Amino acid sequence: MSFIESGIEHLGKVIKTGYVQWELASGNGFFQRLDARIKVLFLIFFIVIVSLKRELLPEIAIAFFVFSLTFASRLNILNFYGRVLFFGFVFGFLIAMPSAFNVITKGDIILPLIHFSKPYDFWIYHIPATIGITEEGISTVAMLTLRVINSVSLSFLVLYTTPFLDIIRALKVFRVPDAVLMIITLTYKYIFIFAKTIEDMHLAKKSRTAGGIGNKEAREWIAGRIAFMFKKSRQRCEDVFNAMIARGFSDTVAIYGFKKMNKRDAAAGCVLFSAGIIFLWI
Amino acid sequence: MHIPDGYLSPQTYLPLYGVSFAFWAIALRKLKSELSVKHIPYLAMTAAFSFIIQMFNIPIPGGTTGHAVGAGIAALLLGPWTAVIAVSVALIIQAIVFGDGGITAIGANCFNMAVVMPFTSYWVFKLAMGKSKNLSSPLFSKGGKGGFARLSIASFLSGYIGLSISAVITAVEFGIQPIIAADADGKPLYAPYPLSVAVPVMALEHLLLFGIIEGVVTAMLLKYFLKHEPDAVYAIRGDRQ
Numbered sequence: 001m002s003f004i005e006s007g008i009e010h011l012g013k014v015i016k017t018g019y020v021q022w023e024l025a026s027g028n029g030f031f032q033r034l035d036a037r038i039k040v041l042f043l044i045f046f047i048v049i050v051s052l053k054r055e056l057l058p059e060i061a062i063a064f065f066v067f068s069l070t071f072a073s074r075l076n077i078l079n080f081y082g083r084v085l086f087f088g089f090v091f092g093f094l095i096a097m098p099s100a101f102n103v104i105t106k107g108d109i110i111l112p113l114i115h116f117s118k119p120y121d122f123w124i125y126h127i128p129a130t131i132g133i134t135e136e137g138i139s140t141v142a143m144l145t146l147r148v149i150n151s152v153s154l155s156f157l158v159l160y161t162t163p164f165l166d167i168i169r170a171l172k173v174f175r176v177p178d179a180v181l182m183i184i185t186l187t188y189k190y191i192f193i194f195a196k197t198i199e200d201m202h203l204a205k206k207s208r209t210a211g212g213i214g215n216k217e218a219r220e221w222i223a224g225r226i227a228f229m230f231k232k233s234r235q236r237c238e239d240v241f242n243a244m245i246a247r248g249f250s251d252t253v254a255i256y257g258f259k260k261m262n263k264r265d266a267a268a269g270c271v272l273f274s275a276g277i278i279f280l281w282i
Numbered sequence: 283m284h285i286p287d288g289y290l291s292p293q294t295y296l297p298l299y300g301v302s303f304a305f306w307a308i309a310l311r312k313l314k315s316e317l318s319v320k321h322i323p324y325l326a327m328t329a330a331f332s333f334i335i336q337m338f339n340i341p342i343p344g345g346t347t348g349h350a351v352g353a354g355i356a357a358l359l360l361g362p363w364t365a366v367i368a369v370s371v372a373l374i375i376q377a378i379v380f381g382d383g384g385i386t387a388i389g390a391n392c393f394n395m396a397v398v399m400p401f402t403s404y405w406v407f408k409l410a411m412g413k414s415k416n417l418s419s420p421l422f423s424k425g426g427k428g429g430f431a432r433l434s435i436a437s438f439l440s441g442y443i444g445l446s447i448s449a450v451i452t453a454v455e456f457g458i459q460p461i462i463a464a465d466a467d468g469k470p471l472y473a474p475y476p477l478s479v480a481v482p483v484m485a486l487e488h489l490l491l492f493g494i495i496e497g498v499v500t501a502m503l504l505k506y507f508l509k510h511e512p513d514a515v516y517a518i519r520g521d522r523q
Contacts, residue, residue, distance in 0.1 A: 017380060043385070051292060051386050054471050087381055091286040099474035106468070124478050136467070140474050147288030152381055164379060179322055180310070186326030187333070187371050188379075194334045222338050223506035229334055230359065230507075230514060233327035240323035 029073030031161035035265040036170040037258060042272045043158045049279050050150045056139065058282050059146040065275060066153045073161050080160070084153045092148030093141065100137035102128060107136030164188055169258070190236065194229055201225055283351065283452060284376070285391055287384030289473040291463035294455055299389030302370070305397045309366040328364055329371035332356050336372070350499035353395050353448075354403030354441040358504055358517040365400035394452045403444030403500070407517055410436035433508070434501050441500030442493040446485065449492070453477075453484035 025032065031039065046062070053059050070080055099105050101113075112132035120127040158167065165188075168181050205221065213221070261269075290298075313321045335352035357365040370392045376382040383391045411432065457477030460470040473480070507515050 047287060047385050048292070051288060051290075051295075054465060083381075087286075092288070096474060099470075104474060104476075104479065105470070136469050137474075140470060143471075144288055144474070148286050151287030151384055151386070155378070155381060155385060159379065167378065180306075182322055183325045183329065183367070184371055184374065186323065187329040188375055190327060190330035191333050191375065194330055195337070198334065198337070219502055220506075223502055224510075226335060226338060226503055227506055227511055230331055231511065233331040234514075237320070237323045237327040240327070241320050244323065 025161055025163045025166075027074060027161070029075065029161065030268075031069060031073040031157060033264075034161075034268055035258060035261050036162050036166035037173050037261070038265055038269045038272070039158045039162050040167060040170040041173065041269070042276075043154055045273070045276050046154050046279075047151055049276055050147055050154070052280070053147075054143075056142060056146065058279055059143065059150060061282065062150050062279055063146065063153070065279070066150065066157060070153070070157055073157065075157075075160055080156060081153075084149055084156060087152040088145055088149035091152075092145030096141045096144040100133045100141045102130075102132055102134045102137065105134055105137035105140055107134035109133065110135050110138070186240065190233075193236075194232070197232065198225065198229065201228070283391075283395060283449060284373075284383035285387040285394075285452065285455070287386050289384075289459070290387055290390055290455060291459055291472045292386075293462055294459065294472075295386045295390055298393045298455070302389045302392040302397065305366050305393075306370060309363045312363050313367065325364070325367050325371070328356070328360055328368040329375075332365070332368040333372035333375065350441065350496050351395055351399065351445060351448075352499075353399035354444040354496060354500045355503045357400035357404040357444075358407055358437065358440060358500070359507065359515055361516040362400045362404040364516075365404075366396050369396035369400065390452075390455055394448045394455075398451055399444045399448040402447045403440040404517065406443045407436050407440035410439050411518075434505065437504040438497040438501040440497075442497030444500075445496040446488045446493045449484045449488035450481060453480040456480040456484075 046066075050059070050062060053062070070077060102109055109130060109132040112130050114131040116127070116129050116131075119129045162170075165185055168184050168188075171181060172178070310321075313325065332352055335350060335355065353365060353369045356368055360368060373383060373391050373396060374388055377385055377388050377391070454477065456473040456475060457480035459473040460476050463471045465471060475483075504515065508518070513519070
């Protein structure tokens with residue numbers, strides 16, 4: 001049952017992430033008090049800037065800028081950067097690391113590791129006589145790792161300071177149709193409801209099971225639970241639809257917009273936009 | 283398979299956003315005309331279901347466990363156009379809430395896993411099933427072993443080939459980066475691996491491991507559905523009528 005447990009653990013993390021996000025978004029820091037539209041525009045603008053930068057220095061400057069915003073938003077720096085660095089390590093450093101070798105990135109070898117008597121050619125591949133880490137390769141790995149760290153920290157900064165439903169509502173700025181926003185909103189809510197249902201089913205099964213069960217039986221059980229979730233999602237669809245009809249839904253979805261932006265939001269928006277322009281320019 | 287931010291250049295992620303937008307628009311129009319006002323709760327529930335499928339770790343014969351991307355089984359159960367929206371919404375929520383996949387890469391990830399994979403899986407299944415019309419209950423009775431074997435192979439291939447093709451396309455997106463986005467000295471600015479490295483690596487790991495997991499999960503789930511909920515399976519509904 002250990003693999004079932006690990007699946008349930010994964011589901012538990014989903015629920016916990018949602019709860020932590022909701023809890024932190026209701027804090028009283030700099031970003032929490034900003035209008036969600038400003039934050040979503042900031043996120044998109046800065047993530048594009050991060051993807052456009054071609055040198056390490058501007059990426060480092062952006063990293064410091066995001067750090068100062070995180071600090072001003074009174075987020076738990078250790079937890080926040082613990083998660084960000086984990087993503088940066090796995091999706092940035094680990095994936096990019098092999099490209100530091102001269103087999104992938106040509107350049108000046110700064111750390112020779114393996115020597116052969118001669119270079120080898122195999123089909124379209126060339127193995128040089130000396131394999132090692134190049135200066136250019138290190139710079140590529142550092143660049144990719146920093147890009148991942150910056151992008152993830154920007155996403156988490158906005159996510160941890162804004163309720164998810166406000167983020168989705170703010171996408172109206174980009175003229176995303178209300179029907180699409182409603183689909184995403186409903187999906188988000190039901191992911192948590194379904195995750196909880198699966199957790200309950202697992203607990204019920206565990207409390208009735210004495211000893212272990214075989215893989216074949218476990219596969220049957222999981223297939224059965226997935227089928228049950230499918231049936232449940234169909235049934236929920238009917239329930240939600242009936243509830244929508246009962247509340248007078250015709251065919252037009254209209255998600256309410258935000259209240260008018262105040263001067264504080266406009267000023268913060270101008271500062272963030274100006275910072276973005278500076279990062280674009282340097 | 284989820285591409286993070288920073289690996290794709292703007293000249294790759296912007297067009298892929300465009301292609302995904304086109305598929306989303308067609309899928310929404312198609313589903314709205316089929317389902318009318320019901321399309322919103324229907325798509326939301328199927329998207330939540332697509333997300334949840336990925337949460338199940340399943341033991342695979344041979345000692346390993348894994349979870350499916352789920353786009354193949356979603357296409358067989360719901361139809362490819364519904365799967366486009368359901369899997370896309372699941373991927374968008376994964377990117378925004380869980381940091382699984384980048385925000386700039388949402389278009390690319392949706393194209394690879396929510397467009398290419400459902401359509402490939404669906405058509406591979408249809409092709410492998412051929413003109414088999416006898417898909418009703420005798421399939422699972424004592425006399426239906428031949429049909430059952432064909433169905434198992436078709437559903438396995440559907441998941442296996444769907445994921446493998448999707449992985450190769452992802453690898454091509456990575457592999458073209460050093461060609462289209464390098465600095466004056468030829469140093470890659472985004473994903474550093476050339477096509478000669480990215481494609482064989484991604485293709486091999488998906489052909490030899492992840493594709494098999496996806497295929498087994500797809501076959502296992504489809505078998506269960508046909509046994510207990512045959513009317514719920516979109517891919518054979520037409521054949522059964």
